Amino acid sequence: MKENHVRVKIFGAPSLTLESREVEVKLGQNATTQDLLDTLVIENKDYLYIVRDGIRLTSSSKLNDGDEILIIPPIAGGFCK
Amino acid sequence: MTLANPTEDLRWVGRSIPRKEGAGKTTGETKFFSDMILPNMLWAKVARSKHPHALIRRIDVSRAESLPGVVAVLTHKDVTGLNGFGIVIPDQPVLCYDKVRFLGDAIAVIAAENEEIAEKAAQLVQVDYEPLPVVTDPVEAMNPEAAKVHAKGNILRHETVRNGNALEAFQNAAVVVEHTYCTPRQMHMFLETEAGIGMLDENGNVVLYVGGQAPYRDQMQVSRALGIKPEKVRVISTPVGGAFGGKEENTVQIHLAMLATKTQRPVKLVWTREESGIAGIKRHPMIITTKTAADREGNLIANQVKIIADTGAYASLGPTVLDVAVENSCGAYKIQNVDIDAYLVYTNNCVSGAFRGFGSVQVNFALESNIDMIAEKLGIDRLEIRKKNVLREGDIGSFGYAIRGSVGVYETLLKVENSELWKNRLKYKTEKTAAWCKRGIGIATGVKGFGFGALPDFAAASIQITPTGKFVIGISCPEIGQGAITAYTQIAAEALHCHIDDIYIASADSKLAPDTGTTSASMALVRGGNAILAAAPKMRQLLLTAASQILEEPLDKLRIERSHVNSLNRKKIATLAQIAQYLEKNGVDTKVIGGFNVPRFEKPAEGSIEIPHWSYMYASGVALVEINTMTGATKVLKFFLATDCGKIINPQSYSGQHEGAILQGIGFALMEDTIIKDGNVLTNNFTTYIIPTIADMPEIQVEPVETYEKIGPFGAKGLGEIGIVAVPAAIANAIYDATGAHIYSLPATPERVYKALQNKDEFHGS
Numbered sequence: 099m100k101e102n103h104v105r106v107k108i109f110g111a112p113s114l115t116l117e118s119r120e121v122e123v124k125l126g127q128n129a130t131t132q133d134l135l136d137t138l139v140i141e142n143k144d145y146l147y148i149v150r151d152g153i154r155l156t157s158s159s160k161l162n163d164g165d166e167i168l169i170i171p172p173i174a175g176g177f178c179k
Numbered sequence: 180m181t182l183a184n185p186t187e188d189l190r191w192v193g194r195s196i197p198r199k200e201g202a203g204k205t206t207g208e209t210k211f212f213s214d215m216i217l218p219n220m221l222w223a224k225v226a227r228s229k230h231p232h233a234l235i236r237r238i239d240v241s242r243a244e245s246l247p248g249v250v251a252v253l254t255h256k257d258v259t260g261l262n263g264f265g266i267v268i269p270d271q272p273v274l275c276y277d278k279v280r281f282l283g284d285a286i287a288v289i290a291a292e293n294e295e296i297a298e299k300a301a302q303l304v305q306v307d308y309e310p311l312p313v314v315t316d317p318v319e320a321m322n323p324e325a326a327k328v329h330a331k332g333n334i335l336r337h338e339t340v341r342n343g344n345a346l347e348a349f350q351n352a353a354v355v356v357e358h359t360y361c362t363p364r365q366m367h368m369f370l371e372t373e374a375g376i377g378m379l380d381e382n383g384n385v386v387l388y389v390g391g392q393a394p395y396r397d398q399m400q401v402s403r404a405l406g407i408k409p410e411k412v413r414v415i416s417t418p419v420g421g422a423f424g425g426k427e428e429n430t431v432q433i434h435l436a437m438l439a440t441k442t443q444r445p446v447k448l449v450w451t452r453e454e455s456g457i458a459g460i461k462r463h464p465m466i467i468t469t470k471t472a473a474d475r476e477g478n479l480i481a482n483q484v485k486i487i488a489d490t491g492a493y494a495s496l497g498p499t500v501l502d503v504a505v506e507n508s509c510g511a512y513k514i515q516n517v518d519i520d521a522y523l524v525y526t527n528n529c530v531s532g533a534f535r536g537f538g539s540v541q542v543n544f545a546l547e548s549n550i551d552m553i554a555e556k557l558g559i560d561r562l563e564i565r566k567k568n569v570l571r572e573g574d575i576g577s578f579g580y581a582i583r584g585s586v587g588v589y590e591t592l593l594k595v596e597n598s599e600l601w602k603n604r605l606k607y608k609t610e611k612t613a614a615w616c617k618r619g620i621g622i623a624t625g626v627k628g629f630g631f632g633a634l635p636d637f638a639a640a641s642i643q644i645t646p647t648g649k650f651v652i653g654i655s656c657p658e659i660g661q662g663a664i665t666a667y668t669q670i671a672a673e674a675l676h677c678h679i680d681d682i683y684i685a686s687a688d689s690k691l692a693p694d695t696g697t698t699s700a701s702m703a704l705v706r707g708g709n710a711i712l713a714a715a716p717k718m719r720q721l722l723l724t725a726a727s728q729i730l731e732e733p734l735d736k737l738r739i740e741r742s743h744v745n746s747l748n749r750k751k752i753a754t755l756a757q758i759a760q761y762l763e764k765n766g767v768d769t770k771v772i773g774g775f776n777v778p779r780f781e782k783p784a785e786g787s788i789e790i791p792h793w794s795y796m797y798a799s800g801v802a803l804v805e806i807n808t809m810t811g812a813t814k815v816l817k818f819f820l821a822t823d824c825g826k827i828i829n830p831q832s833y834s835g836q837h838e839g840a841i842l843q844g845i846g847f848a849l850m851e852d853t854i855i856k857d858g859n860v861l862t863n864n865f866t867t868y869i870i871p872t873i874a875d876m877p878e879i880q881v882e883p884v885e886t887y888e889k890i891g892p893f894g895a896k897g898l899g900e901i902g903i904v905a906v907p908a909a910i911a912n913a914i915y916d917a918t919g920a921h922i923y924s925l926p927a928t929p930e931r932v933y934k935a936l937q938n939k940d941e942f943h944g945s
Contacts, residue, residue: 109634110788111498112266114336119782142269145261145403152637152776172399173266173499174631176641176655176694176706177774 100127103132110171112140132157134167137154147172158169189681191669192893195831199664200418200685206268211420212388213374213449220376221250221290223438223448224297226304227458228279228286231315231527231858232326233308235277240287243303248296252304254287254474258437260406262431266396271493271530273404273433279308280328280492281527282858283458290446291736292504295634306335313568313858317489317524318466323542325915328492328525336498336523340505340786342579343516350473356552358546361471361924362907363852364489365462365534367871371420372455376748377435378445385436390419393697394655394689401449404433405440412436417687422481422659423843424533427497427699432647443547456863461853462534463500467545469508479550479568482577485507486542487522488531495532497523502788503628504538507904509577511588511626511797511929512548512568517577527858531700535840535900539609539627540907543926547623547908561916562601565624565799566592577793578784579781579931584794584896585886587823588624594821594882595622600801601819604789607803608916609799615809619917624799625904628792629701630896636702636776639693639708642671642718644772646763648742648755650709650718652676653692653770656703660898662832663703668710669828670892676739677755693772698915701796701897704828706775713748714773720857721771725761778890794888796901797823800841806917811933813914815877822901823884826894830883837881837902844906846871 102125113119116139121139135143135157148155149168154177161167197241211808226243240252255262255276262276263269275284287304291297319325320333327333349355375389385405391397402409419426438446448573450458453936465488468777477742486504489937490497501523509517554564570576572586595601602927604620612618630636642652652671664684696706719739726744727734730751737744744885751762762769777793783792803817819839827833850869854861862868881902888896911922922936927935 101277111581114788132577142261145269147400148635149635168635170635171267171497172396174634174636174696176395176637176696177772 101125102127102161105133105166105167107166108169110173112146112169112171116140120125124149124170129161131155133158134161140171145172146170164169189893192828196370196669196679198662198828199668200658203404207785209418211371211418212390213420215376215388217445220322220445221257221442222294222297223294224289224301224445224485224532225434226287226289226301227286228275228284229306230308230310231282232311232313233279234311235275235279236307236309238286239305239494239550243289243300244303246296246300246303247379248292249289249293249300251438251838252300252439252908253437256643258404259439260404263340264400264404264433265494266428267496267498269492281529282860283436283529285773288438290442294934298757299512303598313527314400315528315855315858317487317526320524321522322524328680332912333525334522335494335525336501337595338501338521340519340578340784340790341517342577343480344374345483345516345518347694348474350517352480352554353405353475354553355470355472355551356502357468357470357924358549359549361469362465362541362544362846363926364464364529364531365847365851366853366868367423367425367534368868369421369423369425372452373426373430373448374449375431375435375446376445377439378464379439379443382820385439387412387414387432388415389416389434389435390426391416392422392659392699394466394657394687394695394893395694396430397429398689400429401436405436413690415688416657419659422697423535425532427697428460432461452865456868457860459531460463460532461529461575463490463497463531463541463935465504465541469545471546471549473553473557475557477564477567478553478556479512479514481516482509482514483518484542486522488521488909489526490523490526491526491528491530493530495530497531499788500533502790505787506790507539507629508542508546509627510543511570511624513574514577514579528855529853529860535843536627536903537700539625539904543623543625543904544908544911547905548911551912557823559619561622562592562596569624578791580780580791584890585825585883586797587886587890588626588797590884591797591821591823592624594884595799595801595929595937598801598880600803600817600821612919613807616801616805616807616918618805619913619915621802621909621911621913621916623905623908623912625689625901626795626797626910627901628795629905630777630792631700632792632920633780634789636696636778638695638710638775638777639707640695640707641693641770641772642714642715643758644679644718644722644755646756646759648759649681649683650677652682654684654686655689655692655695655708656698658697661836661875663698663707664826665832666704667707667711670786671711671715673717674712676818678741679928701899701901704889704895704897706777708895709775710773712892713775714771717771717773722758729753729758729761752789770855793888794896796896798905799868800903800905800909802913804910804913804917806914806932808918808936811929811931811936813849813927813932817878819880821884822883822898823886824901825888825891825896826885827883828893828895833883833898834881836898838879840902841879841906842871842876844877844903845910848907848927850928852926
């Protein structure tokens with residue numbers, strides 16, 4: 099089955115317990131934002147802002163191969179586009 | 180330094196347009212949410228902890244529930260989502276269930292037919308506690324043997340940021356100064372306490388009228404606690420009766436949403452002043468040890484700082500406040516060797532969080548005191564040592580990053596040098612006064628980034644044309660008294676080529692405005708202003724395209740003028756009202772949205788959350804003080820402040836913001852502190868917590884250095900916070916200039932100053 103490779107950059111409080119603020123995650127072809135979050139060991143992940151190309155995603159947003167995903171605490175980040 | 184272009188052809192920006200909401204607020208016509216009474220409305224009260232630290236063994240609300248007139252009593256069992264809130268870390272229970280960590284902790288919320296019944300019911304909530312040792316000293320709290328406020332331990336965050344080789348630099352220094360400074364737990368003391376009304380709309384959605392700083396963040400925290408989708412919660416956050424950072428965190432929002440959902444009636448909750456004093460957010464008290472070194476010429480070569488910040492019982496915005504304190508601990512200077520070690524510590528004290536200056540005021544006091552001492556030891560003028568060391572455009576800052584934004588800090592010092600107060604400082608110092616009074620002049624320079632530094636940040640604004648040809652600007656950043664609505668109006672009128680009377684700002688409503696981010700970090704103007712500037716070309720294109728169709732003229736032959744679109748030969752005219760109606764008739768969306776992606780460094784500095792910022796605001800201030808040597812009482816007689824806030828959108832708002840900030844800085848420097856003993860707040864009202872009044876207002880002069888900031892609308896930066904940053908240090912340095920007594924702990928109350936006068940250099944700490 100084809101895999102999606104997603105580059106994840108984690109900012110703020112969620113990143114403080116991690117060894118690296120940037121990780122590459124392999125996901126299935128139809129993976130969603132929720133699938134990505136399930137792979138990450140971070141607290142209160144359901145309430146973080148997940149952003150791709152300046153647009154905030156929902157938990158069911160489909161991810162694509164080569165996506166760069168920003169995970170940011172809800173302190174920052176309004177709507178962009 | 181790049182200056183804003185004074186000859187730029189601007190019609191509205193740069194003018195002192197009267198505040199849009201000013202008349203209503205000054206005449207009392209504006210109704211704040213704490214003034215609102217709705218039909219069928221219930222009143223709410225919060226039953227809070229009786230102990231600063233205790234386990235909860237049992238909660239019994241039966242007596243409260245049985246009181247006639249009580250409609251609902253809710254406990255932790257009624258929290259349907261996450262029983263926690265906090266913008267950075269949701270570690271504060273909505274309603275406590277197993278443990279209380281400070282006296283502001285909420286156990287139950289009550290809705291009743293009137294306020295008196297609600298208050299009585301709150302007193303009838305019975306809780307069996309098992310008291311625990313109380314931890315109020317952050318240094319003691321760091322001891323592994325100390326009672327744990329949270330299970331994971333009391334050190335919430337330990338941040339270390341280094342650059343260069345400080346150890347080696349200290350060994351090669353001509354002079355090294357090291358002292359420990361303590362700063363107070365300042366209260367915001369906004370005139371309107373935390374308050375609001377919650378209700379349900381006809382579709383069962385939660386509607387909150389709560390004066391706050393961030394409607395979309397409130398929406399997120401409320402939906403998270405109720406376990407519902409964010410779109411089921413509408414938050415209207417304006418008008419606000421003062422905030423200064425203290426209404427950035429959730430206060431009454433979640434409790435109101437829960438009670439409105441439970442009772443299906445409007446519910447009003449207004450914290451009393453005493454309640455605000457106990458449960459409300461405060462400024463982080465800090466213990467700061469700063470060791471600063473210079474070479475023989477007065478070049479600052481190293482700075483080592485240890486910060487211990489008391490965040491109280493919960494995190495709130497503490498981790499980011501600590502980050503900003505770390506970033507600003509080396510000031511507006513280029514110091515190549517820095518070593519910063521900072522701790523954020525839980526205690527059983529009031530929760531500390533956001534407050535104008537956000538960590539920079541505290542560390543500025545420490546560094547600027549050291550700078551004066553170095554200057555004295557080297558025999559260098561206080562102004563000259565600052566001029567020698569401050570950052571210039573394109574310099575590498577203390578954390579190894581090139582400063583990207585405009586830098587006018589040197590020019591603020593030139594403004595100081597040329598100020599009437601500085602030029603005549605000897606005259607003012609020696610002016611005849613009472614024999615027991617002494618006068619002194621103090622100087623300080625400050626810096627603070629605007630925005631969230633290296634954190635990704637976005638903002639959006641909408642522009643809609645109405646059938647009457649007016650523009651409605653949707654911005655979610657609330658007006659909190661800083662003049663944002665007026666500034667947005669000026670920017671929008673400039674960008675849309677219309678009159679300011681044709682602009683209406685629909686702000687701070689999560690239903691009517693897109694997410695512009697928060698009113699915080701001196702960023703509302705830059706976020707909202709840039710988002711408007713991104714939306715405006717889309718609106719102009721929409722209008723011109725429609726006019727082209729109506730007038731049957733090519734697009735390039737048309738232009739927008741105030742309330743209509745003209746053909747270039749002025750023979751054909753379509754009014755904006757005609758165009759708007761045409762768009763509606765043809766089913767074209769009359770609203771456009773513009774987005775702004777805040778520039779940032781790709782990666783934060785190692786060990787930090789958001790260091791560095793892309794751009795910074797700068798300030799230099801001079802204080803003239805008079806000290807009564809018999810009582811220790813200090814009075815600020817004059818204050819001069821020059822700031823680099825980029826292009827000034829509205830000079831009157833600029834001056835007003837800075838005058839308020841200076842007075843708040845005087846309060847921090849001389850009188851304000853929330854005194855807590857064994858977890859009990861002893862100063863929770865205006866009777867015991869003293870803030871400056873009109874009698875304490877010095878003669879103030881403020882002057883802008885108008886650099887051109889590339890990332891700001893029309894070259895503007897933020898300006899809400901920078902006005903306070905250098906004020907306390909300038910006052911403390913003035914006290915030394917007058918008396919020869921150093922002040923290491925603020926506020927410099929008469930008692931502290933008197934002691935310092937007795938002990939001179941021996942005095943250290945409270």
